[in-house]
Amino acid sequence: MPLSPSDTHKVLESIGHKPKKKLGQNFLIDGNIVKKSLTMAAPSPSDAIVEIGPGLGTLTEELLSRGYQVHAVELDPNLAAYLRKKFSKELKNNSLVLTEGDAVKEPTGSLTLKDDTFRIVANLPYAISSPWLESILGGKKIPQSMTLMLQKEAADRMWAKPSTKNYNALSIFLHGAYKLEKSHAVSKQCFYPVPAVDSVLIHMKRLPEPFLYQKESRNLIRKVFTKRRKQMGAVIKQESTRSQEILEDWLKQTGLPRTLRAEQISPTDWQHLSQIISD
Numbered sequence: 657m658p659l660s661p662s663d664t665h666k667v668l669e670s671i672g673h674k675p676k677k678k679l680g681q682n683f684l685i686d687g688n689i690v691k692k693s694l695t696m697a698a699p700s701p702s703d704a705i706v707e708i709g710p711g712l713g714t715l716t717e718e719l720l721s722r723g724y725q726v727h728a729v730e731l732d733p734n735l736a737a738y739l740r741k742k743f744s745k746e747l748k749n750n751s752l753v754l755t756e757g758d759a760v761k762e763p764t765g766s767l768t769l770k771d772d773t774f775r776i777v778a779n780l781p782y783a784i785s786s787p788w789l790e791s792i793l794g795g796k797k798i799p800q801s802m803t804l805m806l807q808k809e810a811a812d813r814m815w816a817k818p819s820t821k822n823y824n825a826l827s828i829f830l831h832g833a834y835k836l837e838k839s840h841a842v843s844k845q846c847f848y849p850v851p852a853v854d855s856v857l858i859h860m861k862r863l864p865e866p867f868l869y870q871k872e873s874r875n876l877i878r879k880v881f882t883k884r885r886k887q888m889g890a891v892i893k894q895e896s897t898r899s900q901e902i903l904e905d906w907l908k909q910t911g912l913p914r915t916l917r918a919e920q921i922s923p924t925d926w927q928h929l930s931q932i933i934s935d
Contacts, residue, residue, distance in 0.1 A: 659683075659685060659712065659714070660685060661685055661848045664683050664685055664712065664848045665848070667712060667738075668712075671734060671737070671738050672734070673732075673734045673735065673738075675848075675849055676732070678783060679731065679732060679781055679783055680709070680781035680782035680783040680784070681711065681732070681735075681781070682782075682847040682848065682849060682850075682851045683711050683712050683714070683847060683848050684711075684714050684715065684779050684805070684846060684847060685714075685846060685847065685848050686842075686843075686845075686846035689805075689842055689846050689857065690714060690715055690718050691718070692840060692857060693715065693777055693779075693803055693805070693857060694718060694719070694722065694777070696803050696838050696857065696859040697775055697777045697801060697803035697859065699724060699775050699777070700773075701723065701724075702773065703724065703773055703774060703775050703800070704724070704725050704726075704727060704767055704773070704774040704775075705719055705724045705725065705726050705727070705774070705775055705776070705777055706726075706727045706728075706729075706767055706774060706775070706776045706777075706778070706799070707719065707726055707727070707728040707729070707776075707777060707778050708728075708729050708759045708763075708765075708776070708778040708780055708781070708784075708788065709729070709730065709731070709759065709778060709779060709780060709784075710728040710729075710730055710735075710739060710754075711730070711735055711779070712735065712738065712739075713738075713739050713742055713743065714779075715777065715778070715779055716728055716739070716743065716752065717743075719777065720743070720746055720751055720752060723751075724751075725750070725751055725752075725753075726751070726752050726753070727753050727755070727764065727765040727766050727767040728752065728753070728754050728755065728765060729754075729755045729757060729759040729762055729765040730754065730755070730756055731756070731758055731759065731781075733756060736754065736756040739754055740754065753765065753766040753767075754766075759781075759784060759788050759791075760784055760787045760788050760791050761791070763788055763791040763792045763795065764776075764792070764795070764799075772797045772798065772799065772800065772862075773800065774797075774799050774800065775799050775800050775801045775802070775803070776792070776799045776801070776802040776803070776804070777802075777803045777804075778802075778803075778804055778805070779804075779805040780804045780805055780806055782806065782807045782810065782851075782853070785804075785806055785807065785810045785814075786810065786813075786814075786826055789814070789826060789829075789830070790826060790829070790874070793829045793830070793833060793868065793869070794868075794871065794874065798833060798862060798866060798868070799862065800861070800862050801859065801860060801861045801862060802834070802859075802860050803857070803858070803859045803860075804857070804860075805842065805855055805856075805857050806855065806856055806857075806858060807853045807854070807855060807856075808841075808853065808854040808855060808856045809853065809854075811839070811856045811858055813826070813827065814826055814827060814830055815827065815830065815836050815858075818919065818920055818921065818922050818923075819919060819920050820919075821919075823919050824881055824884075825874070825877045825878040825881045827923075828869075828877060828923045828926045829869055829874065829877075830860070831923040832863075832866065832867035832868070832869065832923060832926075832927055833862060833863060833866035833867060833868060834860040834861060834862055834863060834866070835860065835861050835863055836858060836859075836860050837859050837860060837861050838858065838859040839856050839857065839858045839859075840856065840857040840858075841854070841855075841856055842854075842855040842856060842857055843855075867927050867930075869927075869930045870930065870933070870934055872933050873929065873930035873933045873934070876899060876902070876929075876933070877926060877929070877930075879895075879899075880903075880918045881918050881919075883918070884917060884918045884919045885917055885919065886917065886918075887914060887915050887916065887917060888903070888907065888912070888913075888914050888915075888916050888917070888918070888921075889914030889915065891903075891918070892904060892914075902929070902932060902933055903929075905932055906928065906929045906932050909928065909932070910925050910928055912925060
């Protein structure tokens with residue numbers, strides 16, 4: 657069961673740890689939300705689970721109690737030491753593998769990606785949500801599903817549609833590989849300390865034929881989106897010779913007018929651009 661606010665405070669005090677706002681350290685204290693995460697994720701018994709930012713191990717404990725092998729990544733050395741002590745038995749029998757490090761650099765922790773029968777279930781540290789997702793989508797293997805606690809505004813940006821103010825490069829990359837299946841609003845009072853932002857629990861499922869953008873494509877799309885409100889004709893003029901040629905060819909093949917802005921172009925058309933770059 658999750659710790660109460662007072663118990664959470666006591667544990668943090670006992671290990672000399674103050675929650676770090678810059679790392680998004682807001683600890684989950686609501687057992688119903690923990691169970692909701694597992695219900696939404698619905699892993700198979702054989703699935704390995706990756707957890708990012710386990711913190712005090714609330715979600716970790718529930719995953720382990722249900723018999724899953726958990727590959728957790730924790731950046732904070734204080735919390736990593738606490739987890740090693742709390743789960744010493746599970747670490748010895750290898751049901752838990754803990755990586756102390758940066759999840760953006762090691763987005764699936766210690767997991768050996770021999771296949772893609774793994775899922776991610778995490779109360780994601782809000783400070784790294786976008787760069788971490790980009791790291792996941794840039795990998796050779798992507799999870800069957802991701803069940804994530806996110807800042808509501810971040811989730812809105814990730815799943816934004818064309819011609820909306822939140823539509824961005826990450827929206828495009830996600831739309832190519834995943835479908836947003838479920839979302840559940842989460843009260844601020846479910847965390848300690850209480851965050852200043854609203855949260856949401858989302859579940860996204862990998863598409864049958866996911867489209868993964870290669871590095872060069874991702875870099876170019878992100879660069880174009882820094883001028884999202886400029887017409888593509890004007891954007892192209894400011895690019896390198898190679899990028900100009902690629903973008904001109906893309907507009908010609910797709911029949912997209914040069915007066916369109918990046919934020920108006922559909923994910924399917926951006927996929928066509930990526931294919932041109934890969935050919």
